[in-house]
Amino acid sequence: MMLRIKRVPTVVSNYQKDEGEDAARRGGGCGRNCLQKCCIPGAKLPLYTFKRAEEIPGDKCVLEHDDNQAPVAFLDSLLLGQWEDRMQRGLFRYDVTACETKVIPGRCGFMAQLNEGRHLKKRPTEFRVDKVLQPFDGNKFNFTKVGQEEVLFQFDASEDGEVQFFPDAPVDADSSPSVVAINVSPIEYGHVLLIPRILECLPQRIDRESFLLALYMAIEAGNPYFRLGYNSLGAFATINHLHFQAYYLAVPFPIEKAPTRKVTTLGDGVKISELFDYPVRGLVFEGGNTLQDLSNAVSDACIFLQDNNIPHNVLIADCGKRIFLLPQQALGEVSSELLDTQVNPAVWEISGHMVLKRKKDYEEASEENAWRLLAEVSLSEERFEEVKALIFEACSYTLSEKEDEHLTQGAGDDKPPLEGTGSINKGRNCNMVSGTQECLVLQ
Numbered sequence: 238m239m240l241r242i243k244r245v246p247t248v249v250s251n252y253q254k255d256e257g258e259d260a261a262r263r264g265g266g267c268g269r270n271c272l273q274k275c276c277i278p279g280a281k282l283p284l285y286t287f288k289r290a291e292e293i294p295g296d297k298c299v300l301e302h303d304d305n306q307a308p309v310a311f312l313d314s315l316l317l318g319q320w321e322d323r324m325q326r327g328l329f330r331y332d333v334t335a336c337e338t339k340v341i342p343g344r345c346g347f348m349a350q351l352n353e354g355r356h357l358k359k360r361p362t363e364f365r366v367d368k369v370l371q372p373f374d375g376n377k378f379n380f381t382k383v384g385q386e387e388v389l390f391q392f393d394a395s396e397d398g399e400v401q402f403f404p405d406a407p408v409d410a411d412s413s414p415s416v417v418a419i420n421v422s423p424i425e426y427g428h429v430l431l432i433p434r435i436l437e438c439l440p441q442r443i444d445r446e447s448f449l450l451a452l453y454m455a456i457e458a459g460n461p462y463f464r465l466g467y468n469s470l471g472a473f474a475t476i477n478h479l480h481f482q483a484y485y486l487a488v489p490f491p492i493e494k495a496p497t498r499k500v501t502t503l504g505d506g507v508k509i510s511e512l513f514d515y516p517v518r519g520l521v522f523e524g525g526n527t528l529q530d531l532s533n534a535v536s537d538a539c540i541f542l543q544d545n546n547i548p549h550n551v552l553i554a555d556c557g558k559r560i561f562l563l564p565q566q567a568l569g570e571v572s573s574e575l576l577d578t579q580v581n582p583a584v585w586e587i588s589g590h591m592v593l594k595r596k597k598d599y600e601e602a603s604e605e606n607a608w609r610l611l612a613e614v615s616l617s618e619e620r621f622e623e624v625k626a627l628i629f630e631a632c633s634y635t636l637s638e639k640e641d642e643h644l645t646q647g648a649g650d651d652k653p654p655l656e657g658t659g660s661i662n663k664g665r666n667c668n669m670v671s672g673t674q675e676c677l678v679l680q
Contacts, residue, residue, distance in 0.1 A: 249420045249430065249476065250383040251328060272381045272388070272435060277410050282388055284406035284414075285315060286395035287457050291527045294456050294556050315402065316417065316458070317427050317485070319389040323419050328387060333423040341591075343604025345491045345515075349591045351599040352424065369471050369546050373440040379478040380418065380432045388418045389429065392454065400457075413437045415450055420482065424585055424592055428484040431465065439479040441470050442543050443551075448536035449529065451481045455557035456528075462487045464554050466584035469539075471548030472565045472614075473583035481553075482584070491589030492561060493554055497521050500625070503632055505530040511625070512561075516611035517587050518621040519563035520628070528557075534632055535560045541631040547624060550584040563587055564624050565614045582614045 252269060267275040323329070337351040373379070391414040395401060408414060413436040420428045431454055433439065433447040451465050465483040468474040497510040500520075507525040512518060520538070525531035535551070542549045542564060552561040563584075580586060580593060591607055593599045616624060 248330065248422050250378070250380070250387060250418075251330075251421050252382050252384055252387075253378045270385045272383060272385065272408075272416075274410075276385070277408055277436075280385060280408040281405045282385065282408055282416070283319070283390035284401075284403040285390050285392050285457075286399075286401045286403075287392070287453050288395055288398055288400050289453075290456070291529070293525060293528050293531060293558055294459075316389065316429065320419060320427050320429065323387070323389070326386070328419060328421060329423060330421050333428070334426060337599065339599075339602075341602050341604050341607060345589065345604055345608070346494070347491055347589045347591055347602075347604055347607040348488070349593055349599055349602040349607075350424070351596060352592050353594055353596070366471055369469050369543050369548055370442055371440060371470060371477055373438050373477060375438060378476065379438060380416075380430070380435055380476070380480065381438065381478075383418055387421065388416050390417055391415065392417050392431065392450075394453075410436055417454075423484070424590070425484040425486050427463075428482070431481040431483060433479055433481075441468075441474050441477050441479055443467065443469075443479075443536055443539040445533055445536045447479060448539070449532040451553060452528065452532050452557045452560075454481075454483065455553045458483075459556060460485070461555055463556075464490070464552060464588075466553070466588070467539075467551040468583045469543065469549050471546075472550050473581040486590065490552070490554070491515075492517075492519075492552065492587065493559075501629060503530075503534060505534070507531055507534040507632075509534075509629070516608045517563055517615040518618070519561055520625065522560045522562065523558055531557075531560070535562060537632055538562055538628045541628055542624075545627070550587055552584055552588050561588070562628075564616050564621070566616050566620070580610060582611055587611055587614070 252271070267273070270276050272280075324332075331352075333352070339349055341347040341349050375381075390402075391406065391408070393415055413434040415431065415433045416435050418430045418432060420430050431451055433450050439447070451467070455463065455465055463483060463485050465481045467481050470477060492512070492515065495512050495515040497512055499508060499510045502508045502524075505526050507530055508523055510521040510523075512521065522531060522535050522538075525534065539549060539551065539562065548565040550563045550565065552563070554561065565582075580591065580598075586592065589607075591602065591610075593602065615621075
């Protein structure tokens, strides 16, 4: 018997509860220090500002420095320090460090984690799983409803070209800050959520500005074991509010070790390869004349997939130097045996980190079973070739449009997004600036 994949929701915030019960408990007031209008006036949160850069990071996985000072240990000193603070305060639903983990024997080296806590307190599906683009619904759970104690810091570009950290910065509601918050149902150590322009209440859809922000976070972390992931609606995203996930895992993901073959190089120097001998078909983006070239190529490809209702996952690896784009078949059919595992083949699972909810599945985990589960969501070879050709066409179209606009408007000018199904939404341009990277702690 064949059944359709059923999304297994997970709780990412301590305030992600049934809205009816929540409203009944609160009565006429909020009283939970959230990020909405009732609590945001006068709120202060730490602020980390990063320096925009043109160049893709070098082999050392950190931005170049003009002095002899050691690079800022952003990930270890700030993100993980704040994350551990929240763990000591008991904000997580379980201790992820106590979860059993093993490498599944076999050529690929898939990893299995037994995480029995992630399937508890399941919530009903709040949006259709057959449409990648859906409007934001403020009545359903979204990240403005999280408690401020779950937010680690604000994360935005520096206005003066310097990396700075403000321990107690006002939250400017008018500018809609991007924030980094904990995932209270972590998959691994340091599991966080990057929520771009949180107060704009953007639906789960990639745009150029938000993807570049995620790329900057990978660069700022400066550690090859810190990756960011993205799931579209229909590809096992659980919240329709724009966000990326990230965590630290001190071994290579199997997808990072998978062989690739070069397919093409775009006019801006971005090289695109495709995975082979891996259960999920996908593309790998790297290079580019500038960091924004690489970011635009991937975000434009994602925008094309969104506009054409093709679910997809994205993995940002190697400190932002290498990006995996993995289209999924919408509502792929899987066997009832695989459904019983309650495994969501989202970005982390597709990358080779299998989060298993039942001890039986963990003990019996095999490369054959992992391969079979992931292959269920992969596009067929024929469909992948079609989608790949359309992505290349979309990226080439964008490059051509950019050249035309450069001649007519001048490089760096703000340009309106293109309209129409299948067209590329340009988003806002980010002007790149250079300079040294130092961290100033301002009281």
